[in-house]
Amino acid sequence: MSSVTGEHAAAQRPDLTPAPNPVLLVLIALAATALAGLPLISVQPNRIMPGEGLTLWAIGAAPALLVAVVLLAGLAWLAWRPTRRALRLALAAVWLLLALLPWALVALAAQQVDPAMSSARIGLGAGLWGGLFVLLLALLELINRLVLTPLQRWGLLLGLGLSLLLALTGGGLDSLALMREYHGRSAAFHAALRYHLVLVAAVVGISLLLAAVLALAMRRWSRLRRGTFSVLSVLQTIPSLALFGLLLAPLAYLAARFTWLGDLGVRGIGWAPALIALVAYSLLPMTRNAYVALDEVAADVTDAARGMGMSSAQVFWQVRLPLALPVMLEGIRITAVQAIGLAAVAALIGAGGLGTFIFQGLGQAAMDLVLLGALPIILIALLVDGMFSALAEQLRRIQGRGDTAHGG
Amino acid sequence: MSLARRLSAPLVWALLLAALMLLMPLFEEVFRLVAPDTRAVIYQRDSFVSLVASHLLVVGVASLCAIVLGMGAAILVTRSWGRDFLPLVSQLASIGQTFPPVAVLALAVPVLGFGSQPTIVALVLYGLLPIVRNTLVGIQGIAPGVMESARGMGMSGRQILWQVELPLARPVIVAGIRTSVTINIATAAIGSTIGARTLGDPIIAGIVNGNTAFILQGALLIALLALCIDSLFERLQ
Numbered sequence: 245m246s247s248v249t250g251e252h253a254a255a256q257r258p259d260l261t262p263a264p265n266p267v268l269l270v271l272i273a274l275a276a277t278a279l280a281g282l283p284l285i286s287v288q289p290n291r292i293m294p295g296e297g298l299t300l301w302a303i304g305a306a307p308a309l310l311v312a313v314v315l316l317a318g319l320a321w322l323a324w325r326p327t328r329r330a331l332r333l334a335l336a337a338v339w340l341l342l343a344l345l346p347w348a349l350v351a352l353a354a355q356q357v358d359p360a361m362s363s364a365r366i367g368l369g370a371g372l373w374g375g376l377f378v379l380l381l382a383l384l385e386l387i388n389r390l391v392l393t394p395l396q397r398w399g400l401l402l403g404l405g406l407s408l409l410l411a412l413t414g415g416g417l418d419s420l421a422l423m424r425e426y427h428g429r430s431a432a433f434h435a436a437l438r439y440h441l442v443l444v445a446a447v448v449g450i451s452l453l454l455a456a457v458l459a460l461a462m463r464r465w466s467r468l469r470r471g472t473f474s475v476l477s478v479l480q481t482i483p484s485l486a487l488f489g490l491l492l493a494p495l496a497y498l499a500a501r502f503t504w505l506g507d508l509g510v511r512g513i514g515w516a517p518a519l520i521a522l523v524a525y526s527l528l529p530m531t532r533n534a535y536v537a538l539d540e541v542a543a544d545v546t547d548a549a550r551g552m553g554m555s556s557a558q559v560f561w562q563v564r565l566p567l568a569l570p571v572m573l574e575g576i577r578i579t580a581v582q583a584i585g586l587a588a589v590a591a592l593i594g595a596g597g598l599g600t601f602i603f604q605g606l607g608q609a610a611m612d613l614v615l616l617g618a619l620p621i622i623l624i625a626l627l628v629d630g631m632f633s634a635l636a637e638q639l640r641r642i643q644g645r646g647d648t649a650h651g652g
Numbered sequence: 653m654s655l656a657r658r659l660s661a662p663l664v665w666a667l668l669l670a671a672l673m674l675l676m677p678l679f680e681e682v683f684r685l686v687a688p689d690t691r692a693v694i695y696q697r698d699s700f701v702s703l704v705a706s707h708l709l710v711v712g713v714a715s716l717c718a719i720v721l722g723m724g725a726a727i728l729v730t731r732s733w734g735r736d737f738l739p740l741v742s743q744l745a746s747i748g749q750t751f752p753p754v755a756v757l758a759l760a761v762p763v764l765g766f767g768s769q770p771t772i773v774a775l776v777l778y779g780l781l782p783i784v785r786n787t788l789v790g791i792q793g794i795a796p797g798v799m800e801s802a803r804g805m806g807m808s809g810r811q812i813l814w815q816v817e818l819p820l821a822r823p824v825i826v827a828g829i830r831t832s833v834t835i836n837i838a839t840a841a842i843g844s845t846i847g848a849r850t851l852g853d854p855i856i857a858g859i860v861n862g863n864t865a866f867i868l869q870g871a872l873l874i875a876l877l878a879l880c881i882d883s884l885f886e887r888l889q
Contacts, residue, residue: 266736370763381740384747388739481882483838486871489855493686493864585752589842592859602758606845611762618755629750 267385268323268334275378276316282371285349287356288421290363291610297369298356308348315341319382328390335386339400342379343407345372350416357419365421367612394634421612422619433601437620440587440597446519447583448576451526455575458527459534469535476528484586487524488593491517518595522586526579533575537568567643570636577632584625588617662887665880673700673873687865695854695866704873707850710768710843711836714775718832721776722783723825727813730791738788745784753778753839761846771843771850778839779832786828790821823889830885837878841870851877 283297300309315337322330322337349366357364387397417423426433462469482490495517499505541564549563550556591599598617605613672679676694683693729738757774764770794817802816818825844852851874858866 267740381744384743385740388743478879481834481878482875483841483878485838485841485852485855486874486878489858489867489871490875492859492867496864581750585754588752588754592842592845592856599754602754603845606758606761609766614758614761618758621752621755625750625752626747629747 262326265323265326265331265389268326268382269320271378271382271385272316272320272323275375275382278371278374278378279312280371282374283369284371284375285352285356285369286367288365288367289361291365291421291424295365295367299371303352303356308351311344312341326389331386331389335383335390338379338382338386339403342376342383342404345376345379346408346411346417349420350411350414353417353419364419365424365612366419367421394637398634422615425610425612425616433616436596436598436600436617440584440599440621441624443515443518443522443587443590443595443597444580444583447522447526447587448580450519451523451530451579452576454523455527455530455534458531459538462531462535463538473528473532476531479524480528484521484525484589485592487521488517488590491520492593495520514594515596517593518587518590522583522590525586526583529578529582530575533578534568534572537571537575538564540571541567570639570643573632573636573639577629577636580628580632581625584621584628588621662880662884665876665883669704669873669876669880672876673704676700676869683865683868686868687863690861690863690865692863693865695857695869697857698849698853700869700873703849703851703853704877706768706848707837707840707874707877710772710840710848710850711775711833714772714836714840715779715829715833717772717776718779718783718836719829722780722828722832723787725780726784726787726791730788730817731809741784742788745781745788748778748781749785751778753835754842757839757842757846766847768843768848770846771840771848775836775839775843779836782828782831782835783825784828786824786831787821790824790828791817793824794820826885826889830882830889833885834878834882837874837881841874 280300283299284303286295286297288295319334319337322334326334349372353366357366383400387400392400411417412423418427458472462472479487545567546559546563549559554562587595587597588599588602591597591603598621601617602614602621603617605611605615605617680693687693725741728734729741753774756778757771760770760774760777764773798816798820799812802812807815840848840850841852841855844850844856851870854866854870855874858864858868858870
């Protein structure tokens with residue numbers, strides 16, 4: 245690791261200072277504007293009454309202000325002469341700002357909310373969201389510039405997550421409107437979260453099985469291919485709300501007709517139409533990737549395996565499938581991310597899950613309840629996306645190394 | 653050959669859509685089969701024509717903004733002076749795609765309130781991403797030799813953009829716009845839950861009142877609209 249840094253520093257030649265990094269400078273200006281110009285938080289006396297927005301100046305916490313100004317000014321200076329060392333320092337500063345953000349909120353909450361008023365709550369304002377967004381962009385830009393390894397990237401994110409988790413579980417953020425909504429229905433939240441995850445897992449599992457069967461059938465009978473793909477892509481075009489709606493009637497009819505289906509819990513409303521619709525949507529990306537993955541394995545590789553005396557079953561299980569795995573993982577990733585989002589819509593047809601809070605919140609005009617549903621969905625989607633991407637990358641790397649090892 | 657042939661599939665879907673939206677009351681007996689116990693079988697609160705028009709307006713305005721902004725951003729970051737922003741913008745476009753549309757829609761409400769406006773803003777935000785990504789892929793996929801010979805012929809930067817880069821990248825860009833519009837048609841329907849007037853209205857009303865006929869009417873119209881627009885794009889590509 246250190247040798248790489250040394251090479252870089254040598255390649256950059258000390259007498260030649262690099263040009264200023266315009267991306268970081270713009271982001272820093274944006275972050276400063278958002279944090280200083282827009283309301284950071286709003287204090288509401290209760291759930292119904294609209295809150296009063298407080299800007300950084302209105303809060304007037306001098307030490308915190310000073311820390312933020314010093315860090316941002318330092319960042320701007322580092323971005324002006326972005327040597328590798330300067331960028332590393334900038335990364336540390338941005339990371340620190342992000343990690344401290346929840347704790348700044350803890351301090352703010354303690355200052356602004358009287359503990360005796362149990363219904364008073366703090367809403368997060370546009371300035372805070374904007375600042376958070378821009379700082380995350382800056383983190384991304386720095387990670388890009390410094391070409392960090394996956395391990396380093398995950399380490400940074402894990403640190404930020406831990407800081408947030410500690411602040412949340414420590415109780416200092418309990419007066420946050422979001423946390424008030426959570427504490428009001430924590431059992432329902434955990435149940436919805438579990439349900440959402442189970443639904444998505446079931447969808448991914450079922451569509452993986454079906455896609456595998458379809459892909460194998462298409463490899464065997466190539467005439468199936470065109471028809472299958474055109475049916476699947478038409479399915480994908482139908483809007484989710486419409487597909488959920490269209491399934492209500494036939495399922496209600498079936499459940500009324502065959503009582504054993506009704507006993508299983510199959511009804512027009514609930515998990516059954518959600519599961520069927522989500523699987524229908526998942527089939528196209530899953531099948532396409534499974535088919536392409538199996539098809540793309542180079543013919544000379546399978547020929548070589550056959551030449552080594554492997555049976556066709558052995559070729560499939562020991563050569564074709566392992567080599568196809570990274571592309572298949574890509575299909576699973578797309579499907580899972582899509583299903584996480586669509587499962588939220590399924591709440592409209594009574595399927596439960598985190599979407600319930602979104603639509604309840606929209607119905608009651610309680611925006612923090614909306615956040616309680618939407619934020620975990622976004623986080624889960626990002627996390628699943630990152631995990632599957634990392635897994636596929638890792639697999640490719642192992643296979644690549646295996647190839648060179650055999651070659652050498 | 654072919655204009656007629658090329659337009660035939662979109663035309664069939666469009667005719668079906670028009671027929672269904674104008675003549676819905678004629679099918680009352682059919683819809684009674686799926687909802688025998690309800691008093692009103694045909695959704696009456698709004699005419700289907702105005703719902704389709706309103707749905708198209710929301711999607712159209714949002715898609716137009718997304719196309720202008722998305723292509724603009726992608727073109728800016730592929731110029732020599734904007735290249736510093738390229739890695740961030742392209743990564744943002746791919747990360748943004750993992751954001752579920754419903755969540756984006758829901759998060760627009762606290763900022764913009766209820767109605768068509770937050771729906772349009774959320775649709776623009778979400779619709780931007782595939783367009784940005786595909787425009788980038790399209791422009792970056794052009795062989796370096798082509799760009800060099802264009803420069804060697806003495807073309808200016810603007811000429812290269814309009815006469816070389818955009819025409820060559822067109823299929824990929826149109827594919828991105830297609831994805832964006834398709835997602836927007838679906839997401840606009842969910843906009844009904846935040847007060848936008850769209851074809852989601854009958855579906856929501858049907859779910860709330862347990863009236864399957866309403867749901868079916870809304871769902872059929874949205875599905876036809878989506879298929880019509882999608883087949884149009886298929887011909888364009």
